[in-house]
Amino acid sequence: MTAPILLILDLDETLIHATAAKIREDFDFQVxxxxxxxxxxxxDFLIRCGAHFTLAVWSSASDDYVRAVVGQIFPATLTPAFVWGRSRCTRFRLPELDEQGFASLDYATSYEFAKRLKKVTRRGFDLKRTLIVDDTPEKVTQNYGNAIYIKPYLGMGEDRELAYLADYLLTLKDEANVRTIEKRHWR
Ligand SMILES: [Mg+2]
Structure with a gap:
């Protein structure tokens, strides 16, 4: 039997919403x-996907924040293959900001952090059997064959996105090469 597909999950606005300003009293925890x-x-999403995929987390937030959040949200029965933060991302300038002359104004908004899957292949994972879920296409722009985009979660309202996504992901679990499958219109 072949190894399960590697499913790399983003954190902020994909699995959780974190905010310094409380938006509802019923927050789940604090970091x-x-x-x-x-x-x-x-x-439910993590348990359903964890039964059929090798799970991992990759966020562009700080490494210690990422580890703290993952420690709170993963069920004890699931251990991610890796938990990566910003130190594993590749920083690049946003060209449209450069063109507007904004790049030198504000360090924080002039750069984006990309998740380059080459770092995953160095760990021995096969890109034909790797999926990466993110709410920000810019962060996975070089990985289009592996990427699945999810609507951002901003902490409010009805949201069924993770249930829909789990249904979709389970249809891919036995694919030999996920890169050849059109995933843009998965919803
Ligand atoms: Mg995100």
């Missing part, structure tokens, strides 16, 4: 000064 709201269906 540093952030109030964390789990996306509806999060635990």
């Amino acid at each position: 540093y000064h952030y109030y964390i709201y789990k996306r509806p269906g999060l635990t």
Whole structure:
């Protein structure tokens, strides 16, 4: 039997919403000064996907924040293959900001952090059997064959996105090469 597909999950606005300004009293937990709201269906999503995929987390947030959040949201029965933060991302300038002359104004908004899957292949994973889920296409722009985009979760309202996504992902679990499958219109 072949190894399960590697499913790399983003954190912020994909699995959770974190905010320094409380938006509802019923936050799930706190990390540093952030109030964390789990996306509806999060635990079910992780359990359903964890049964058929090798799970991993890759966020462009700081490494210690990422580890703290993952420690709170993953069920004890699931261990991610890796938990990566910003130190594993590749920083690049946003060309449209450069063109507008903004790049030198504000360091934080002049750069984007990309998740380059080459770092995953160095760990021995096969890109034909790797999926990466993110709410920000810019962060996975070089990985279009592996990427699945999810609507951002901002901590409020009805949200069934993770349940829909789990249904879709399970249709891919036995694919020999996920890169050849059109995934843009998965919803
Ligand atoms: Mg995100």
